[in-house]
Amino acid sequence: MGEMEQYRIPNAPASMFYIHDFITEEQEGTIRQSIPANRWVSLSHRRLQAVPARLTATNTLLASPLPTWLTVPVVTRFNDLGIFEGSPHGVNHCLINEYLPAQGIMPHEDGGAYHPVVATVSLGGSIVLDVTEKVQDAAASNQDGAGSWRILQEPRSLLVTTGAAYNDTLHGIADVTEDHDLNGHTVANWSLLGNKQFIEDHQGRNERTVRISLTYRDVKKVSRISSKLFGKAKG
Numbered sequence: 001m002g003e004m005e006q007y008r009i010p011n012a013p014a015s016m017f018y019i020h021d022f023i024t025e026e027q028e029g030t031i032r033q034s035i036p037a038n039r040w041v042s043l044s045h046r047r048l049q050a051v052p053a054r055l056t057a058t059n060t061l062l063a064s065p066l067p068t069w070l071t072v073p074v075v076t077r078f079n080d081l082g083i084f085e086g087s088p089h090g091v092n093h094c095l096i097n098e099y100l101p102a103q104g105i106m107p108h109e110d111g112g113a114y115h116p117v118v119a120t121v122s123l124g125g126s127i128v129l130d131v132t133e134k135v136q137d138a139a140a141s142n143q144d145g146a147g148s149w150r151i152l153q154e155p156r157s158l159l160v161t162t163g164a165a166y167n168d169t170l171h172g173i174a175d176v177t178e179d180h181d182l183n184g185h186t187v188a189n190w191s192l193l194g195n196k197q198f199i200e201d202h203q204g205r206n207e208r209t210v211r212i213s214l215t216y217r218d219v220k221k222v223s224r225i226s227s228k229l230f231g232k233a234k235g
């Protein structure tokens with residue numbers, strides 16, 4: 001992953017990497033148009049679809065390949081950069097989340113079902129991801145203050161979270177219509193942004209618009225037998 005070093009977020013837990021303009025506007029448009037309109041599952045604060053499928057109750061993926069519109073050019077570039085180099089299967093799963101303004105996701109960790117590398121491509125609007133240290137003891141956290149970092153995810157960017165950042169932090173997105181106080185002191189990946197000028201021109205504010213994220217991971221448990229049995233249930 002040597003080439004990734006230049007993208008390391010300097011003021012965030014090890015290890016997070018940010019690449020602005022990871023894909024082009026044209027590629028962004030093609031991916032957005034390819035997302036099946038009839039496969040969304042609506043939750044109260046976002047809608048999502050899992051490709052090729054949701055994990056089973058035992059966190060198993062019924063093996064079946066990702067469609068090409070999700071792998072070319074995104075996963076091929078992951079491979080060039082060695083992002084999933086040490087992972088058992090390489091990328092085998094993509095969760096697509098869509099957030100409207102004032103929608104978000106509660107702080108959480110992605111947990112043990114996945115190899116501890118997550119690669120998120122953002123489409124549409126910019127959004128702030130809040131990353132906070134997991135603290136075992138609530139009393140201690142009040143005294144010391146758990147570490148927290150804000151990552152601004154621009155359209156067409158890639159965020160990679162691995163190592164201690166995967167294991168020892170929570171991540172979430174506030175359900176607001178606007179993110180504020182965005183500047184070089186408050187945004188961990190400020191130096192890596194593609195368009196700081198835009199934020200500066202808006203007095204450090206980011207008005208939320210529709211944002212779609214593609215969260216690529218390697219599900220550890222894969223069942224081949226089931227994929228034969230349920231072969232037609234693909235996607």
Ligand SMILES: O=C(O)CCC(=O)C(=O)O
Pocket residue numbers: 095097105110120129171213215
């Ligand atoms: O939309 C995002 O960037 C975060 C999604 C996420 O954390 C998840 O699906 O586990």
Ligand SMILES: [Fe+2]
Pocket residue numbers: 108109110171
């Ligand atoms: Fe997550």
